[in-house]
Amino acid sequence: MDIKDAFIHTFNTRQGYYLYDVNTNSILKIDKNLYEYINKRKNGSSEIKEDLEEKINKMRDQGFLSSKRVEKMEHSFSSLLPYVIKNRLSSITLQVTQQCNLRCEYCVYSGSYKNRIHDDKSMSFDIAKKGIDLLIENSSESNMINIGFYGGEPLLRPDFIMQCVEYAKEQAEGQNILFHMTTNGTLLKGKIADYMAENDVQILVSLDGPEEIHDKNRKFASNGKGTFKVIMENIAELKKKHPEYVKKNISFNAVLDGTTDFHCTTKFFCEYEDIKDFRINTASVSNQYSNKEIRMKESFYIDISYERFKFLLYKLGKLDKRYASKLYETEFAKSIVSINERKNYKSVSKKEHHGGPCVPGLNRLFMDTDGTFYPCERVSELSEHMKIGNIYDGFDLDKMDKILNIGRLTEDKCRNCWAYRFCYLCAAFADNIEGLSKEKKLSNCVRVRNDIEERMKNYCMMREMGYAFNDEAAYALEGEVL
Amino acid sequence: MDRKRALIYPYDSESAFLLRFNHLNKVFNSVGVVSPRGWALVGKDAGTADGGGEIGLIVAKDFEEYNDKDYDAVVLVDSFKELDFEKIVYPKLELQVSKGKGIISLTKIESYHLKLLEDLCNSNNVSFQSFVDDKKPNMPKLTNILDIDVPVIFVLGLGDRTQKFNIQLSLWEGLKRLGYNVSQIGSKSYGSIFGFHSFPDFMLSDDISEQNKVILFNRMVKRIEINEKPDVIIIGVPGGIMAINKDIAQGFGIIPYMISQAVKADASILSIYYEEYSEDFFKEIELLAKYRFRATIDCFNLSNIKIDYAEVEQSKQMSYLMVDKAFIDDKKNKYKGVNKPFFNIFNENDQRDIVQYIVDVLSGEEAIEDVL
Numbered sequence: 001m002d003i004k005d006a007f008i009h010t011f012n013t014r015q016g017y018y019l020y021d022v023n024t025n026s027i028l029k030i031d032k033n034l035y036e037y038i039n040k041r042k043n044g045s046s047e048i049k050e051d052l053e054e055k056i057n058k059m060r061d062q063g064f065l066s067s068k069r070v071e072k073m074e075h076s077f078s079s080l081l082p083y084v085i086k087n088r089l090s091s092i093t094l095q096v097t098q099q100c101n102l103r104c105e106y107c108v109y110s111g112s113y114k115n116r117i118h119d120d121k122s123m124s125f126d127i128a129k130k131g132i133d134l135l136i137e138n139s140s141e142s143n144m145i146n147i148g149f150y151g152g153e154p155l156l157r158p159d160f161i162m163q164c165v166e167y168a169k170e171q172a173e174g175q176n177i178l179f180h181m182t183t184n185g186t187l188l189k190g191k192i193a194d195y196m197a198e199n200d201v202q203i204l205v206s207l208d209g210p211e212e213i214h215d216k217n218r219k220f221a222s223n224g225k226g227t228f229k230v231i232m233e234n235i236a237e238l239k240k241k242h243p244e245y246v247k248k249n250i251s252f253n254a255v256l257d258g259t260t261d262f263h264c265t266t267k268f269f270c271e272y273e274d275i276k277d278f279r280i281n282t283a284s285v286s287n288q289y290s291n292k293e294i295r296m297k298e299s300f301y302i303d304i305s306y307e308r309f310k311f312l313l314y315k316l317g318k319l320d321k322r323y324a325s326k327l328y329e330t331e332f333a334k335s336i337v338s339i340n341e342r343k344n345y346k347s348v349s350k351k352e353h354h355g356g357p358c359v360p361g362l363n364r365l366f367m368d369t370d371g372t373f374y375p376c377e378r379v380s381e382l383s384e385h386m387k388i389g390n391i392y393d394g395f396d397l398d399k400m401d402k403i404l405n406i407g408r409l410t411e412d413k414c415r416n417c418w419a420y421r422f423c424y425l426c427a428a429f430a431d432n433i434e435g436l437s438k439e440k441k442l443s444n445c446v447r448v449r450n451d452i453e454e455r456m457k458n459y460c461m462m463r464e465m466g467y468a469f470n471d472e473a474a475y476a477l478e479g480e481v482l
Numbered sequence: 483m484d485r486k487r488a489l490i491y492p493y494d495s496e497s498a499f500l501l502r503f504n505h506l507n508k509v510f511n512s513v514g515v516v517s518p519r520g521w522a523l524v525g526k527d528a529g530t531a532d533g534g535g536e537i538g539l540i541v542a543k544d545f546e547e548y549n550d551k552d553y554d555a556v557v558l559v560d561s562f563k564e565l566d567f568e569k570i571v572y573p574k575l576e577l578q579v580s581k582g583k584g585i586i587s588l589t590k591i592e593s594y595h596l597k598l599l600e601d602l603c604n605s606n607n608v609s610f611q612s613f614v615d616d617k618k619p620n621m622p623k624l625t626n627i628l629d630i631d632v633p634v635i636f637v638l639g640l641g642d643r644t645q646k647f648n649i650q651l652s653l654w655e656g657l658k659r660l661g662y663n664v665s666q667i668g669s670k671s672y673g674s675i676f677g678f679h680s681f682p683d684f685m686l687s688d689d690i691s692e693q694n695k696v697i698l699f700n701r702m703v704k705r706i707e708i709n710e711k712p713d714v715i716i717i718g719v720p721g722g723i724m725a726i727n728k729d730i731a732q733g734f735g736i737i738p739y740m741i742s743q744a745v746k747a748d749a750s751i752l753s754i755y756y757e758e759y760s761e762d763f764f765k766e767i768e769l770l771a772k773y774r775f776r777a778t779i780d781c782f783n784l785s786n787i788k789i790d791y792a793e794v795e796q797s798k799q800m801s802y803l804m805v806d807k808a809f810i811d812d813k814k815n816k817y818k819g820v821n822k823p824f825f826n827i828f829n830e831n832d833q834r835d836i837v838q839y840i841v842d843v844l845s846g847e848e849a850i851e852d853v854l
Contacts, residue, residue, distance in 0.1 A: 076758065077803075079809075080788065080803055080805065083803055083804060083805045083806075083809075084803065087522070087803070087804050088790070088803050088804075136519075136520060136522060137522050138522060139522050140494070140495075140521055140522035140523060140530075140531070140804075141802050141803060141804050142801075143563070143797070143799060143800075143801060145520075171519060171520065172519065172520035173518045173519045173520045173570065174492065174517075174518025174519065174520040174521050174563065174565050174570060175518070175520030175521060175522075175563070177520075343727060343728075346762070349758075349760070350760075351758070363793075
């Protein structure tokens with residue numbers, strides 16, 4: 001077999017030359033001569049170098065450099081969907097209301113996106129009960145069930161939330177239930193805040209940074225004023241009354257607006273006294289379903305890259321922790337540690353699906369105010385393709401199958417894509433409301449491959465610099481964390 | 483002896499075999515099942531729990547759904563999901579004991595809770611019986627292995643929840659029906675309710691060395707051979723034969739390894755999780771069995787449980803998906819290229835066929851009557 005046909009991808013860092021072997025999911029460090037030779041051969045050169053061919057043959061003998069490709073894009077859960085909805089539902093997120101007391105500039109319901117807009121529709125308790133019953137009734141094989149409250153702003157209806165929590169607790173005897181809520185935090189006070197603490201409800205509060213950055217986008221609908229001060233007061237009060245609960249269950253979600261000053265944002269989350277101990281998730285302003293292109297200032301991009309660089313230096317022990325932004329802790333785990341934790345295989349299987357799609361209904365089922373089901377809360381409620389059933393008629397297995405096997409749309413490309421195991425494109429990336437579009441999905445591929453290559457490079461660079469990926473886990477055995 | 487009429491609690495997939503093989507139970511007659519509401523079984527046929535087909539009993543949410551006159555005891559069982567003993571289990575048992583119902587335990591109860599339960603039963607003058615083997619053995623002085631002269635059948639599994647116990651009960655029943663004198667060590671710690679030996683507690687002890695466990699198990703089987711004079715010994719091997727990957731250790735196959743060093747199997751059945759396996763998988767697993775366990779895999783059982791690898795990776799705890807028996811019947815036919823038969827132990831024909839197949843395997847060795 002010719003090296004030209006091997007299912008591989010080559011890349012290099014400043015210090016090393018690498019070959020990613022797709023079949024075995026291995027990253028092999030190789031010498032520069034071999035690296036250049038393989039690249040030339042893959043680019044059409046017919047010059048044969050015997051000594052390097054010998055090395056290639058040795059690698060083949062070790063099980064690498066196979067040309068085998070996936071024959072068919074098919075998710076391993078495809079034929080199991082009827083059983084997923086029968087005994088493995090584990091989550092439902094209820095759209096408590098479509099109303100919101102804020103009008104955020106970049107909100108997906110603001111009218112700037114191909115999605116529903118703010119409305120006064122609310123979920124009836126009868127629909128919520130049916131949703132909770134459906135979850136409990138079909139979760140016999142789930143280790144735990146999650147019930148989430150989402151909006152609009154869910155805390156506009158505190159009594160409804162309390163009713164749902166009490167009902168679920170009563171109905172789910174013997175099952176572990178985790179309640180969670182995404183809120184803007186402006187109404188998280190008084191009786192409902194105490195109730196959240198008593199029931200260990202995990203809360204994700206939207207907070208974008210210091211006052212001037214947060215208030216740029218997050219404003220009250222009633223008077224256009226910023227919401228920062230109100231949120232901070234509520235969190236401080238909750239922390240005073242329920243310190244342990246807050247420590248364990250409250251985290252923040254920061255939407256990074258590329259037109260603001262990133263240094264201020266990171267400084268705020270790492271140094272601001274009332275905030276610095278919380279867990280922070282970050283997300284960029286969403287491009288998906290957006291009516292206009294979301295752009296980032298160059299200075300913002302440079303700042304982000306610099307903070308990322310500092311974080312890697314901290315991980316390598318070359319920079320004190322106080323200079324590293326904790327906003328990168330999650331990104332480091334997701335993008336670099338995950339490369340270290342990848343599984344090895346003998347080869348690709350005949351039938352496989354690229355990474356990305358969640359099994360619809362399995363972990364993130366979302367139900368809107370009318371009782372319509374969606375695979376998660378991030379897809380557009382205007383898209384018929386994302387409506388995977390409803391509380392009255394049950395699930396639509398055909399639609400679920402199409403969402404799960406979105407790789408079929410682009411099978412010819414995906415079969416030959418070296419990055420398919422790490423791909424993160426799901427059906428939402430192909431959804432243009434009118435349909436699931438091959439072209440729309442493929443328009444993301446260059447970005448995804450670049451991103452995955454960058455993650456692999458960073459992983460290899462960290463190894464070259466002596467970062468020991470398994471040290472933290474080794475100490476965790478004894479209850480210590482480095 | 484009349485068997486006690488009993489309600490099983492807390493009922494789920496892990497105790498469904500008690501209903502499927504109720505006729506073999508020598509201690510109690512399972513007349514009903516009670517499950518916590520949150521386990522998604524209440525109001526459904528009890529067979530929903532293990533996906534093995536209808537049983538004909540509807541799962542109740544409380545003991546009160548049964549008439550007091552219709553049962554004598556409550557059987558406390560192991561379950562797939564843990565239940566808070568003090569908050570949920572004990573209050574329910576307290577009420578049952580106050581009504582004069584006896585307690586039969588098939589699960590290992592923490593000593594503090596056990597004392598609580600025994601005291602409760604004593605003060606209400608009702609019986610408390612535990613069938614969990616916890617006998618402490620005498621330590622062996624010699625370290626040699628004694629040959630077992632009658633054929634031994636291993637029932638192995640790729641992991642937990644692969645229906646090993648159903649296979650053992652099918653073999654036990656089938657071989658007896660064919661007139662064989664069968665001795666059996668079940669993979670559970672309460673095999674005695676079916677008239678066979680429980681899996682010995684010493685094999686799970688932290689205080690006994692691995693070497694002594696091997697010797698003790700060897701002596702246990704030898705004594706069974708001497709005392710019971712069986713035609714065949716079935717050994718249900720608990721847990722999984724190997725770690726499946728970095729996240730799924732399955733006890734690293736250590737107990738199966740110790741058992742295989744104590745006793746050599748003449749025939750083996752391996753029950754595997756449902757998955758779309760390549761033919762190479764079976765070749766490799768047969769080699770592993772041969773060199774690690776000195777065993778030949780004679781046939782496979784395709785269970786109706788699939789591991790959800792993505793969820794295990796994320797949550798770092800075991801996560802499964804259950805399919806039904808018709809699905810497995812269809813899938814097992816796809817392995818015709820593998821040169822070993824596949825069975826689905828929930829299929830009634832397969833329950834019969836697996837017994838005959840194992841008899842044929844063992845009979846095949848009769849060309850050589852003995853190796854001296």
